[in-house]
Amino acid sequence: MDAEGDEGITEQIVQFATATLLFTVASAFQFSERITMLLFFLSYLLAGGEVVLRAFKNIIRGQVFDENFLMTIATIGAFAIGEYPEGAAVMLFYQIGELFQDMAINRSRKSISDLMDIRPDYANLLVNGETVKVSPEEVRVGDIIVVKPGEKVPLDGVIVQGHSMVDTSALTGESVPREVEKGNDVLAGFINNNGVINIKVAKSFGESTVTKILDLVQNASGRKAPTENFITKFARYYTPIVVITAALLAVIPPIIIPGASFSDWLYRGLVFLVISCPCALVVSIPLGFFGGIGGASKNGILIKGSNFLEALNDVETVVFDKTGTLTKGVFKVSKISPYNGFKEDELLEYTAMAESYSNHPIATSIISAYGKEVDKKLVKEYEEIAGHGTKAMVKGKEILAGNKRLMESQxxxxxxxxxxxxxxxxxxxxxxxxxxxxxxxLKEDSKEAIRRLKDLGIKRTIMLTGDNRMVAHSIAESLGLDEVHSELLPQDKVSKFEEIAEGSTSKRRVAFVGDGINDAPVLARADIGIAMGGLGSDAAIEAADIVIMNDEPDKIGEALMIAKNTRKIVWQNIVFALGVKAIVLIMGAMGMASMWAAVFADVGVALIAVLNAMRVLSYKPAKG
Incomplete structure (x- = not known):
């Protein structure tokens, strides 16, 4: 809980305790009627003065029908007919409910703020061989920073010296530390566990991963889910209806029913008003979605708004990019096949030397598989033949390495x-x-990710890729994908995705999962765009609605499970709140419910709904 939240709740507790003491004294001791009324009224003002003040302020602004108005009318009415204990008690119990709601909301916010407490306070800038402690905003791209054991990595960059184990849990949700060394990328928000590492800064603080994550979480609550919007509209029409109904209940029966007591029916009308407060819905539903977003963040899934969290429930088709999404995006030698008397190690050595001056990913993978330092003095007359391969003299032999066009041209x-x-x-x-x-x-969890999606009710899994047909179909078959479209240019991906989206049923949604700059247009076009955020491009993360921080496809299934659990709990609250209120409203109209029952129907239901909503925050999706 932050300092402001703590201080506010402490004040509420002191105020409530004083109001309770006055109420107890007035109830327990025999005073004159005037003193008794005064004690109850002071208790009422301490417990509910702010509610009454809010009600009058809202009336001046033209916002008449809200829970403050309902509570004020009901409790003032109770005092007017001489029901002092009940008038004060209603406000006391209402404030108990408000206090617990505030504590629950603060706890939810604290969980998210603790999770997001990854903003670095300083950076150790290397200047002329010495470190200077500066604000991360002062560090420029290209500067070298030093991160010592126990410190947060303040900015995104590449390790240029040292190796260590880093805790990535704040960003990825993964508890197992990751080993990093020279040449590895590290992100702002990682925590350095042991060794000293020097990092060359790749992004300014404003563009760093930690800043973008904080912005995403802070802005997420601004995008409301349809269920939240429905409740807002519902309360707008529901409140005036119940106020009018309560007024009619108080006035009409004494006129048309012989012998009916006006004070009796006024009391029923006041009970009706207290019961009808929509607090449980107004507070618990946004809290449910807020908790869902927080719970997803704990699992390394950033959701940019509760509208996207709810929309996940309606996903029917998931479309994947291949490279960097289902595969690692890292080329690796998978087979060496020598012919005409050559040996494997001999073939690999000659090829690595012939490729030693190339920066192409394929050349890099061959040199990596060779695993030794290439002596470039042995390489002469190196030539890169565009679109074909390379040609070089190695140890006096002419080496040709490339595609079929190179072989045919020679x-x-x-x-x-x-x-x-x-x-x-x-x-x-x-x-x-x-x-x-x-x-x-392939990523280790890609196959499991597809299986889990199918278990969760996803009807179609599709892959779009620019790779050749044979590679694409081989991967699709090994993963169990339903469809694959290969050899697509970036603009082809958008048109192909639109074809898929048009073929989907109207109320069902199509999600796209990608990581590259070329995926950004499709991520923006999709009903729900999901970006791989660990190593994904800035453009993809910006265009996406959901970001998977550790690049694991299986997190998509976890996101769906969190969305389904959030919706389930939100609707539990809606049905429970409306069901209890409906029963007690009928009982109140028939004179079978007192103010105490009304207090439970309002405060009790709201409190139970809030506690139920809090379960969303601690939900941990089961592994597939």
Missing amino acids: NISYQRQEKPGTVVYIAIDKKYAGYILIADE
Whole structure:
């Protein structure tokens, strides 16, 4: 709980305790009627003075029909007919409910603020070999910062020196520390566990991951879910209806029923007003969605508004990008196949040397698989042939490494391979020496993610990719996807997605999951755009409605489960609140319910609904 929240609740408790003491003295001791009324009235003012004041202020603003108005009319009416204890008691119990609601809301906010307490206070800037403690806003892109054990990483960047274990739980929801070393990317908000690391800053503080996450969470409550909007509209019409009904209940029966007591029916009308307060709905429903967003954040899922949280319940189709979403986006040598008497290690060595001057991801993966330092002195006459591959003299031998077009252009007889991946053909002194197969690795949880989505009722899972048909279909088959569309240009992805969306039923939604700059248009077009936020592009994260902080596809299933649990609890509150109120309203109109029953129907129901809504915050989706 923040300091302001603590202070406000302490004041409420002191005020409430004093009001309760006055009420107890007035009830327990025999005073004259005037003193008794005065004690009850003071208790009433201490407990409900703010409610009465709010009611009058709202009336001046033209906002007549709200819970403050209902409570004020009902309690003043009780005093008017001489029911002093009940008038004061109603306000006392109402304030108990308000106090517990405030404590519950503060607890929810505290959980999220604790979770989001990742904003760094300072950065250790390296200047002329010494560290200077500065504000993160003062650090520029390209500067070197030092992060010591136990400190937060203040800005996004790349490690240039040192290695360590970092706690990423505040961003990703993952409790297992991650090992990082020179060349690895680190994000603002990570906590350095042991070693000292030097980081070259890649983004200014305003553009850093921690700032964007905080902005997302802080702005999320501004986007209301349809259920919240429905309750707001419901209360707008419901309140004047019950006020008019209560007035008619108090006035008409004494006129038309012989012997009916005006004070008896006025009391019933006042009870009716207290019962009818829509507090349980007005407070607990937004709190339910607020808790759902907080619970998702704890699991490394950032949802930009409760409207998107609720919309997840209606998703029928999930469309995926491939590279960086279902696969790691990192090329890796998956097979080395030598021919004509060459050996695997010999083929890999020659190819790594021939590719040693190239920055292409395929060349990098081959050099990585070689695993040794390439002696570039042994490489002569290096030539990169655009769209074909490379040519170089290595240890006096001519090495050709590239695609089938390279082999054909050099008139080399080779064995063409139809494999799911990128095939690099190698020729040594114009003689075919074999091939190396490069493939993009699947993420460990991709298959499980697709299975879980189907278990949760997703009818169609589709992949859109610019990769070749064979690779795309191989991946789709291994993951159990329903459809795959390959060899798409970025603009083709949008048109293909629109075809899929148009084919979906009107009330069901289509989600798109991506991570790259080229995915941003589709993420913006989708009913729900989901971005991989760990290593995803800024454009994708900006365009998305939901951000998965650790890049795990299985988190999509967790997000769906959180959405379903949130909706279930919100509707439990709606049905419970309206059901209890309906029963007690009928009993109140028939003279079978007193002010005490009315207090339960209002304050008690609101309190139970709030406590129920709080369960959303601690919900942990089961692993698939």
